[in-house]
Amino acid sequence: MPHNSSGTQPHADSTVVVLGVDTHKDVHVAAVVSILGTLLATQNFPATTEGYDELLSWADRLGTVERAGVEGSGSYGAGLARHLAAAGVVTEVNRPDRAARRRSGETDAVDAEAAARAVLGGRAPSTPKTKNGPVEDLRVLKVVKDSAVLNRTQAINQLKALLVRGPS
Incomplete structure (x- = not known):
C-alpha cells in the first residue's frame, strides 16, 4: 500500500517515487528516484x-512512496525495515556486487540510489527478514546454546588450570 505523510490514500495525480536506503550503524543514507528513473534527492538521517x-x-x-528498498534489513537496517514495513513499502535489497561498486566510485549516496534502482528495475523482489516466527526462535536458541557451550568450556579449562597449578 503506498504511503504518504497525511495517512490517507494517495491521489491519482500524485508523483510516484521509489525510496532506496543504504543503512549504517548511526546514519542511514536515503535516495528518492522517480518511476522514470530520475534521481530526485539524497539525504542522511539518524538511525533512530x-x-x-x-x-x-x-x-x-x-x-x-510506493516501494522502498533497504540494504541490510537483517542488521543495521532492521529497525528501518520494520518501520517501512508498517507503512507497507519495504523490500530487501541485496548488496551490490563489489566490482560494480568500485567501478562506479562507491559512496553511500550511490549505494542508496542503487537500492532504489534495484527496486525500480525489479531486481529486489525479496521480503525483508521479520525477526520473528520459528526461524528467529531457533536462532535465539542457537545463540544461547553456543554461549552455554563456550562458558562450559571456559569453566572446565579454568578448573584444569587450577588443578595443575594447585598445591600437591
Whole structure:
C-alpha cells in the first residue's frame, strides 16, 4: 500500500517515487528516484525511530512512496525495515556486487540510489527478514546454546588450570 505523510490514500495525480536506503550503524543514507528513473534527492538521517519518521516524511514530500528498498534489513537496517514495513513499502535489497561498486566510485549516496534502482528495475523482489516466527526462535536458541557451550568450556579449562597449578 503506498504511503504518504497525511495517512490517507494517495491521489491519482500524485508523483510516484521509489525510496532506496543504504543503512549504517548511526546514519542511514536515503535516495528518492522517480518511476522514470530520475534521481530526485539524497539525504542522511539518524538511525533512530525519529530518524525513520523524518526519512519517510522527507520522501513523502518528494512524492508518493510506493516501494522502498533497504540494504541490510537483517542488521543495521532492521529497525528501518520494520518501520517501512508498517507503512507497507519495504523490500530487501541485496548488496551490490563489489566490482560494480568500485567501478562506479562507491559512496553511500550511490549505494542508496542503487537500492532504489534495484527496486525500480525489479531486481529486489525479496521480503525483508521479520525477526520473528520459528526461524528467529531457533536462532535465539542457537545463540544461547553456543554461549552455554563456550562458558562450559571456559569453566572446565579454568578448573584444569587450577588443578595443575594447585598445591600437591
